[in-house]
Amino acid sequence: MRDYVARFFGGGKPSEERVSQEKEKVERIPLDHIHPNRYQPRRAFEPEPLDELARSMANFGLLQPVIVRPLTPAPSDEYELVAGERRLRAAKMLGWTDIPAIVRKMGDIEAASLALIENLQRESLNPLEEAEAYSELMRLYDLTQEALAQRLGKGQSTIANKLRLLQLPDFVKQGLAERKITERHARALLPLKDDARLAAFYVDMLKGGWTVKETEKRVQRLLEPKAKKLRFGKAIPRDLRLAVNTIRQSVHMVEESGLIVDMEENDEEDYYVFTIRLPKRPQQKRS
The missing domain is CATH 3.90.1530.10 (Conserved hypothetical protein from pyrococcus furiosus pfu- 392566-001, ParB domain)
Structure with a gap:
């Protein structure tokens, strides 16, 4: 040797x-x-x-x-x-x-x-x-x-x-060493630079049992700029305002039940568009 x-x-x-x-x-x-x-x-x-x-x-x-x-x-x-x-x-x-x-x-x-x-x-x-x-x-x-x-x-x-794994905070390293997560899960977390944000995300990932692919998508979505909520002028009819607020309140109620909901609001030429995403296998939010 x-x-x-x-x-x-x-x-x-x-x-x-x-x-x-x-x-x-x-x-x-x-x-x-x-x-x-x-x-x-x-x-x-x-x-x-x-x-x-x-x-x-x-x-x-x-x-x-x-x-x-x-x-x-x-x-x-x-x-x-x-x-x-x-x-x-x-x-x-x-x-x-x-x-x-x-x-x-x-x-x-x-x-x-x-x-x-x-x-x-x-x-x-x-x-x-x-x-x-x-x-x-x-x-x-x-x-x-x-x-x-x-x-x-x-x-x-x-x-x-392999060397990039050394950049992760200690609590993620510990999870990797204890086989709570895989190496690919750990690498998927690398773009999250804020430790507090990463800690909350990490807890959700463990509780939800997310796959590597799902973890990668959630990281990407978390890093994307948040779509701005629609702003309505005075000319918007009252009934339309009521409908929009009802949609928002319904999504909020679902989130309060513990599920993760992803909603985007967009103002198009002829329509107000609301895109709501729910995972096929619902994951519980961190309590």
Whole structure:
């Protein structure tokens, strides 16, 4: 993996830290001597896959050692995990006291790269964690989106769309991380720049269970300039005024019942036009 990282990011900013080329060997290291990886991009670990891994390790042992690096100052019998977070967690679940590990002397940049790339290759990150991993790799190696996309074998638009998720406010990020919304739902919210407006819209979206397409349409409609209400001069007959007010009051009553109503008023040459839109699957307004 070390050679892979060097080849992978060879075009980025040269590292000022040189790693040891000593021959690697597998050691058994006590679990309580291994500290968490500060560069671990994954924040959430699904319990079911972790249980499956633990059962496999119980039956067949650990097929691939974890990778650790010595903590400074040396000499020290304390280590930081570089790769193998799930294996380490599974070992703790099984009550193991130690775990097979490869000890590597490496600097911060290589340690971060190994952790990030391992998770990206496994495709086990949620969209937000993936975005944070891309952002960190770009920072570590001074890469553009295009350069990172080339090294990962992905389209630049894929990288750009993931990175845009980092612009969302924390409550939307949390919903995405907890799978309350999909990545496409989250991207649909990006045009809403006002946090207060977005918060109200977000609550309505969750309560209504809107599809991505419906969310996109509602965002677009919210951002469109509101049509002005019709203004009537004194020459307008009283009966017509009464009819218009009755329409408005009826729409208001429907809105008061909790449904979302979209109404536009337009003054055309021969008619006053009222366009009223109700969703086929009515959505409840935020209480």
